[in-house]
Each structure stands twice: as C-alpha cells, then as structure tokens.
Amino acid sequence: MTPFEEYHTKIYDGTIVSCDKMKKVAEILLERFISPGEYHFDFELANKPIDFIENFCYVPAGDIGQKLKLELFQKARIQAIFGFVDDEGYRQINEVNIIEGRKNGKTTECAAIELYMLMGDGEGGAEIYNIATKLDQAKKGFNAAVNMRLQSKLLKKHTKKRAADIYFPATMSFIKAMASNTSSLDSLDAHCVIVDELAAIKNRDLYDLMKQSMGSRNQPLLFTISTNGFVRDSVFDAQYDYAARWLKGEINDQHFLPYIYELDTYEEWDNPDMWIKANPGLGTIKKIDYLEQMVQKAKDDQAFKPTVMVxxxxxxxxxxxxxxxxxELNNEQVSSIKYDYCIGGFDAADTTDLNFAVALCQRPGDEQIQVRSMAWIPEKVIEEQQKSGNRVERDKVPYDLWKKQGYLRTCPGGKCDKRIFLNWFKELRDEEGLYVMFIGYDPWHIDDTLLREFETEFGKNCMIPVRQGAITLSQPMKDLKAELIEKNIVYQNNPILKWCLMNTSIKTDVNGNIQPVKKLDHTQRIDGTIALLCGYKVLQDNKDRYINMN
Structure with a gap:
C-alpha cells in the first residue's frame, strides 16, 4: 500500500483523528484513485520526489548532517500532488494550499520540494521562487534550501550558489527569493512558486501575479503552506474560502488541492486528543510537550490564548x-426577511476615510436584529492606488473587490458628500419599501443644512444625536457585545462591517466605562462599528415605540 492510500484511508475511516475538511479531502482523493478519469495515479511519478528528497536532502536546522526523513502525512501529500497525471504524464495538480499548525515542518518541506523542482522535475529553464511581502521572509525558505545543498555532495556538485540564487546548469534553472517590492514581478516565467506563510502576504496582487506568471509552463506548481494569521480579509482568507467552497463542490477546479488541518470547534482547543487535527506532525516533528506548554500558558494568560488558537x-x-x-463577532448568517421599518445609524468621514451606514430591523418576539449596511470611500482613493503601482492596497484590504461585490460604493473626487447617507436611506424607502423611523448620528460631522434635509424626508424628530464618549456609549457597547456573542446581530456576513468589528479596541475610564477606539495601526478602520453603535443605541432607547411597527 502506498503512503497515499494508507494515509488517506486512515483519515477516511477515522483511524487518524482528523477535522471535517481533511475527511472530505481524503474522500475526494480516494475517489480519484479508485475511479480515474482524465487523470490517473502513476506510482513511479508519485514516488520520484520522495526518493529524491530522502536520498539527497538534509535537515536544514537542528540535527545537521541527518538526511531528511519524510513523515507519512508528508509522503501522502507529495504523492497526491505529483502522482495524478494525464496520459502524456503531465500533472493534474498545479496549485496546492496547505494550512497546518506551526512547528509541523513547513519550511523544511518547502525547501525540499523546491530543490526537487529545480533538479528532478526535468523542466528546462525552470524559474523557482520563494515569495513573501518582505525579502527577509522570502529568504527563510530559500536559506533552508541553501543549507540542504551545503550538506549534500551531489547537490553541491551539480548546482551553484550564486549571489542571489541557486543555479542548476544542466537545465539552466534557478531558485530565488523574491518580495512584493521587486520591480520585475510582471516579467517572470515561473515553473514553481513557494509561499511559506501565506497569512503573512499583505495583498493578493502578489499572489495573483505569481500564479499568472506560470501560464507558459506545462506542469507548474504553486505551493502555499501556512498557519492561520491575525490579519483578516487577506489573500489567506480568500484562499481559505476558495478551498472551503471547493470542498463543498461549489467550485469545480480539478487542478487545485487543499489540505486544511484545523480544529472543528473552538471548544476542542484544550482536548489533547483533538490536537492532531491541526498538527499532522504532532508526536514526530512537533513535540507534544511543547504544545502542552503552549496550551497551559494560554490557560494561565488569556492574552496569549489568541496566539495559540491561531x-x-x-x-x-x-x-x-x-x-x-x-x-464572538463572526456571524455568517444571511437573512432575506422583509421589514417595513428600520432604525438607521451612520458614521461620516471628513476626508478620505471610510463612511458607513446601517439599517437595523427587528420584529416583536424575535431576539435577532437584522442589519443592512453600506460603505463609501472617495473614488480618488482607488484611482490613486491603481496609478501608483503599489501592490499593497489601501488599508491592506480589498476595497476594489468589495466595490465589485456591492458592499462598497465610491463617491466622485477626493471626498464623499455626506448626502450619500440621506440618499441611501431614501433608496431603502423608495426602492425597497423600508422606512426609517429614527437615525443615530455623531453630531460632530453633520451641519444644520443636512439635518434639515433629513427632517424634510423622514420627519422633524427623526435625527437623534449620539455623542461619542464613554458616558453615552459604554452600556450600549457592552450590550452590543453580548448580542454579537449570542449571534443576535445578523449583519449578512458583510466583510467590511466584520473587518471594522475586528479592528475595534476599547478605552476604559476609572469608573469602568468603555468607548470604542482604533488600534494603533491607522489603517484599521472602525467606522462600521461606530455606525452600528449609533443605530443600536437609538434602537435601545426607542425599542418599545419601534418594534410594534413591524
């Protein structure tokens, strides 16, 4: 039995404790193995990279001088990637997305695979890249390959270490580290791209450019391997979502293969029997006592717990x-319930910042609050980003994508006219029959002229100022947190509002009152949170009067 068969069968039948996503991966791959179609499993080609790695690659750090010994899960993954080919011998898989816990041998595996792609894959003029946002990160995997080369007489004999790459004269191929600020990204002809720690990639433009650079190769390989990260709505989250949809059968991409190792629920984090779900190398590569120490520290120090969880x-x-x-904040519920009345809230920006508005709806006897929302930024923000050629998007989030998805609108010029809020509430009323009873707003940003326009449209008493401070916002903020934890705030999985909630910190006064503040990073907007708080505060204060209208 091959490592491919053994490993995936043990996952499928429960012999190896695995998460739901890995069980689905095993099911899909075993079905391909048993019932081949355009692609079949070639035992010789599946074993070729394993033989190369275990014969010629050495441990890059720690037990220097020891040949690399692959674990069962690593052999099975490599066979899945390299073993399925068409009748001409070309590989089926050209994009791999592996997510696993830290200390499971990611960097070592990347280095071994890129050395095989350099010397064993038979590609002429192969360009192989380690990529990252910063060059220092990109060099981690590259330096591991350099260390492997130094320990192998055969690799040293047939390759050259030049100033910026490892060169293989026999096929005129090379391995090189590259970062997003490299000027020549658009002219590459990559055969293999290695991304060690995808979660550290700041923008998806880098990832997309490298994928497109492989278009002229017969059997390229984009190999990403990463732990999760703290930055949300990044290319990591986009690729994770792509993999999740692929596993559900919503995406038909026969050249893509994910391996997602994770816990199935947050409650499993302190159960040692479940730890292997996220750590396939636990007990062999990753030390069990190390993970025990990390979990215990997280129990003793709640500030450390998010790091362990991620x-x-x-x-x-x-x-x-x-x-x-x-x-606590994540809620992927989406509702299509129709309402007649809503409570509004908005947060206006004076310059080029994000503008945000919400409409809160609730019915008698229903604890859930349905939230409609819209965001705006000046058109100039996106135009300047495109003209600059800077591959890192403004605020490190995909504004252009959000615009295409309908979550964001742009305003002409370099500043948003605050009438965008008035027009949006009118749009809800005139096009959808959703009437706004009251609107909460920060009076600091709204002049008397606009207030009169709101009152003309929605009534003299519709506009309710919500002062931004601990005295006004402390209790509503505490109550809103409880509602979010209970999943009573259904914000239609809006990625911009979710991003704003993630960016929100608190400032606490001597009396224990709290108010929302931005984190130290100025790019992390909280305008959606402020708009939601304004609307929620008004809903709280006028609930009896409002709720009977629906």
Whole structure:
C-alpha cells in the first residue's frame, strides 16, 4: 500500500483523528484513485520526489548532517500532488494550499520540494521562487534550501550558489527569493512558486501575479503552506474560502488541492486528543510537550490564548487588544426577511476615510436584529492606488473587490458628500419599501443644512444625536457585545462591517466605562462599528415605540 492510500484511508475511516475538511479531502482523493478519469495515479511519478528528497536532502536546522526523513502525512501529500497525471504524464495538480499548525515542518518541506523542482522535475529553464511581502521572509525558505545543498555532495556538485540564487546548469534553472517590492514581478516565467506563510502576504496582487506568471509552463506548481494569521480579509482568507467552497463542490477546479488541518470547534482547543487535527506532525516533528506548554500558558494568560488558537490550531482570531474575539463577532448568517421599518445609524468621514451606514430591523418576539449596511470611500482613493503601482492596497484590504461585490460604493473626487447617507436611506424607502423611523448620528460631522434635509424626508424628530464618549456609549457597547456573542446581530456576513468589528479596541475610564477606539495601526478602520453603535443605541432607547411597527 502506498503512503497515499494508507494515509488517506486512515483519515477516511477515522483511524487518524482528523477535522471535517481533511475527511472530505481524503474522500475526494480516494475517489480519484479508485475511479480515474482524465487523470490517473502513476506510482513511479508519485514516488520520484520522495526518493529524491530522502536520498539527497538534509535537515536544514537542528540535527545537521541527518538526511531528511519524510513523515507519512508528508509522503501522502507529495504523492497526491505529483502522482495524478494525464496520459502524456503531465500533472493534474498545479496549485496546492496547505494550512497546518506551526512547528509541523513547513519550511523544511518547502525547501525540499523546491530543490526537487529545480533538479528532478526535468523542466528546462525552470524559474523557482520563494515569495513573501518582505525579502527577509522570502529568504527563510530559500536559506533552508541553501543549507540542504551545503550538506549534500551531489547537490553541491551539480548546482551553484550564486549571489542571489541557486543555479542548476544542466537545465539552466534557478531558485530565488523574491518580495512584493521587486520591480520585475510582471516579467517572470515561473515553473514553481513557494509561499511559506501565506497569512503573512499583505495583498493578493502578489499572489495573483505569481500564479499568472506560470501560464507558459506545462506542469507548474504553486505551493502555499501556512498557519492561520491575525490579519483578516487577506489573500489567506480568500484562499481559505476558495478551498472551503471547493470542498463543498461549489467550485469545480480539478487542478487545485487543499489540505486544511484545523480544529472543528473552538471548544476542542484544550482536548489533547483533538490536537492532531491541526498538527499532522504532532508526536514526530512537533513535540507534544511543547504544545502542552503552549496550551497551559494560554490557560494561565488569556492574552496569549489568541496566539495559540491561531498558530497552533488554525482557528481565526483577532489579537489580544481587540474588543471582540473572532469567534464572538463572526456571524455568517444571511437573512432575506422583509421589514417595513428600520432604525438607521451612520458614521461620516471628513476626508478620505471610510463612511458607513446601517439599517437595523427587528420584529416583536424575535431576539435577532437584522442589519443592512453600506460603505463609501472617495473614488480618488482607488484611482490613486491603481496609478501608483503599489501592490499593497489601501488599508491592506480589498476595497476594489468589495466595490465589485456591492458592499462598497465610491463617491466622485477626493471626498464623499455626506448626502450619500440621506440618499441611501431614501433608496431603502423608495426602492425597497423600508422606512426609517429614527437615525443615530455623531453630531460632530453633520451641519444644520443636512439635518434639515433629513427632517424634510423622514420627519422633524427623526435625527437623534449620539455623542461619542464613554458616558453615552459604554452600556450600549457592552450590550452590543453580548448580542454579537449570542449571534443576535445578523449583519449578512458583510466583510467590511466584520473587518471594522475586528479592528475595534476599547478605552476604559476609572469608573469602568468603555468607548470604542482604533488600534494603533491607522489603517484599521472602525467606522462600521461606530455606525452600528449609533443605530443600536437609538434602537435601545426607542425599542418599545419601534418594534410594534413591524
């Protein structure tokens, strides 16, 4: 029995404790193995990279001088990647997304695979890249390959270490580390791209450019391997979502293969029997006593817990300074319930910042509050980003994508006219029959002229100022947190509002009163949180009067 068969069968039948996503991966791969179609499993080609790695690659750090011995899970993955080919011998898989806990041998595996792609894959003029946002990160995997080469007489004999790469003269191929600020990213002809720690990639443009650079190769390989990260709505989250949809059968991409190792629920984090779900190398590569120490530290120090949840168990988290943990704020419910009346709220920006508005709806006897929302930024923000050529998007989030998805609108010029809020509430009323009774707003940003326009449209007493401070917002903020934890705030899985919630920290006064504040990073907007708080505060104060209208 091959490692491919053994490993995936043990996952499928429960012999190896695995998460639901890995069980689905095993099911799909075993079905391909048993019932081949356009692609079949070639035992010789599946074993070729394993033989190369275990014969010629050495441990890059720690037990220097020891040949690399692959674990069962690593052999099975490699056979799945390299073993399925068409009748001409070309590989089926050209994009791999592996997510696993830290200390499971990611960097070592990447280095071994890129050395095989350099020397054993038979590709002429192969360009192989380690990529990252910063060059120092990109060099980690590259340096591991350099260390492997130094320990192998055969690799040293047939390759050259030049100033910026490892060169293989026999096929005129090379391995090189590259970062997002490299000027020549658009002219590459990559055969293999290695991304060690995808969660550290700041923008998806880098990832997309490298994928497109492989278009002229017959059997390229984009190999990403990562733990989870604290940055949300990044390329990591996009690829994770792509993998999840692929596993559900919503995406038909026969050249893509994910391996997602994670806990199935947050409650499993202190159960040692479940730890292997996120750590396939536990007990062999990753020390059990090390993980025990990390979990115990997380129990003793709650500020450390998010790090363990993210890096050891691949569970999404916000950082320790956040108002809400990710599992508290995340709500993927989407509702199509129709309402007649709503409570509005908005947060206006004076310059190029994000503008945000919400409409809160609730019915008698229903604890859930349905939230409609819209965001705006000046058109100039996106135009300047595109003209600059800077591959890191403004605020490190995909504004352009959100615009295409309908979550965001742009305003002409370099500043948003605050009438966008008035027009949006009118749009809800005139096009959807959703009437706004009251609107909460920060009076600091709204002039008397606009107030009169709101009153003309929605009534003299519709506009309710919500002062931004601990005295006004402390209790509503505490109550809103409880509602979010109970999943009573159904914000239609809006990614911008979710991002704003993740970015929100709190400031506490001597009396224990709290108010929302931005984190130290100025790019982390909280405008959606402020708009939601304004609307929620008004809903609380006028609930009896409002709720009977629906």
């Amino acid at each position: 890096k050891d168990f691949n569970m999404k988290q916000t950082d320790e300074s956040s108002w809400l943990r990710y599992e």
